[in-house]
Amino acid sequence: MRKLLMPALTAAALALLPHSAAQAAEEEVVLGLSQDRVAITATFDGSEILVFGAVKRETPIPSDNPLEVIVTVSGPAPAVTVRRKEKKLGIWVNVDSVLVDSAPAFYAVATSAPFRQVLTDTEDLRFRVSIERAIRSVGAAMHIRGAQSFADAVVRIREGNGLYSLRENTVAVDEQTLFRTAIKMPADLTEGEYQTRIFLTRGGEVVSNYETTIHVRKVGLERFLYSMSREQPFLYGLMALAIAIASGWGASAAFSLLRNR
The missing domain is CATH 2.60.40.3880 (Immunoglobulin-like)
Structure with missing residues (x-):
């Protein structure tokens, strides 16, 4: 049954x-x-x-x-903090903020x-x-x-x-x-x-x-730089500083060479 x-x-x-x-x-x-x-x-x-x-x-x-x-x-949907500005005494300042969860x-x-x-x-x-x-x-x-x-x-x-x-x-x-x-x-x-x-x-x-x-x-160089900036920020900062110094020196040397001509 x-x-x-x-x-x-x-x-x-x-x-x-x-x-x-x-x-x-x-x-x-x-x-x-x-x-x-x-x-x-x-x-x-x-x-x-x-x-x-x-x-x-x-x-x-x-x-x-x-x-x-x-x-x-x-x-990806991380939380985002949104701030609202208002003008007070002639200056724009943050007055409120809300955390948008996703x-x-x-x-x-x-x-x-x-x-x-x-x-x-x-x-x-x-x-x-x-x-x-x-x-x-x-x-x-x-x-x-x-x-x-x-x-x-x-x-x-x-x-x-x-x-x-x-x-x-x-x-x-x-x-x-x-x-x-x-x-x-x-x-x-x-x-x-x-x-x-x-x-x-x-x-x-x-x-x-x-x-x-x-x-x-x-991928490639982009991935290498991104990973270094997150995992080894100190070395990343030193490398960025070295690149900036080398670029400045290279530009200065190039302008000096052009002036001497």
């Missing part, structure tokens, strides 16, 4: 699952990257990552809502349609996809007014520097099965792990998601 009840209970449980959960098992992301490592050299001027993939299905394509795709690339050094969002069309506010809150939701500031001192403006300032400054971007309608989706987009990464990248996420949505709800990592590292 128990063996007969188990299939019936399983079928009933599946019938009670939300529509999005049922689709999540039917549609899955199969992802590819043009490169999963970015090398920062002395001549590095940026990189473009091609993100492409397909949708794996066990059932026919649903006909209710079209498939939409969201791709996000997020850099602010990605780089954050790009690419979508196959307008953002509010491909993702609801509820799903955005759940997965923290939009730029505003990617910034996390747990709290500020009670005496600080307009604490949210500090996080907004981080977004505004980094958008102006090209580090944060929302790229709507830049993901191409073919036959609700194949998708591709290109993410441009600037020259002033921060070294670290860059999290790449792909979301499949229908009717604004996430039906499947996939995560992978892009490794960004300094």
Whole structure:
């Protein structure tokens, strides 16, 4: 009797699952990257990552809502102290500061349609996809007014520097099965792990998601100098001083030679 009840209970449980959960098992992301490592050299001027993939299905394509795709690339997210200045007695001084707990050094969002069309506010809150939701500031001192403006300032400054971007309608989706987009990464990248996420949505709800990592590292002379500055700061300072002295002496000798001619 128990063996007969188990299939019936399983079928009933599946019938009670939300529509999005049922689709999540039917549609899955199969992802590819043009490169999963970015090398920062002395001549590095940026990189473009091609993100492409397909949708794996066990059932026919649903006909209710079209498939939409969201791709996000997020850099290292250390805490950032944001300060507000005010002019007092003719001098600009720091009056307030707030610690923003998590602010990605780089954050790009690419979508196959307008953002509010491909993702609801509820799903955005759940997965923290939009730029505003990617910034996390747990709290500020009670005496600080307009604490949210500090996080907004981080977004505004980094958008102006090209580090944060929302790229709507830049993901191409073919036959609700194949998708591709290109993410441009600037020259002033921060070294670290860059999290790449792909979301499949229908009717604004996430039906499947996939995560992978892009490794960004300094190499060659850049890596040597970076490691020395962190691990042996005293020797790094002596080397910088020696280079400065040698450069000054070399320039002086060159000018003296030109004057004597």
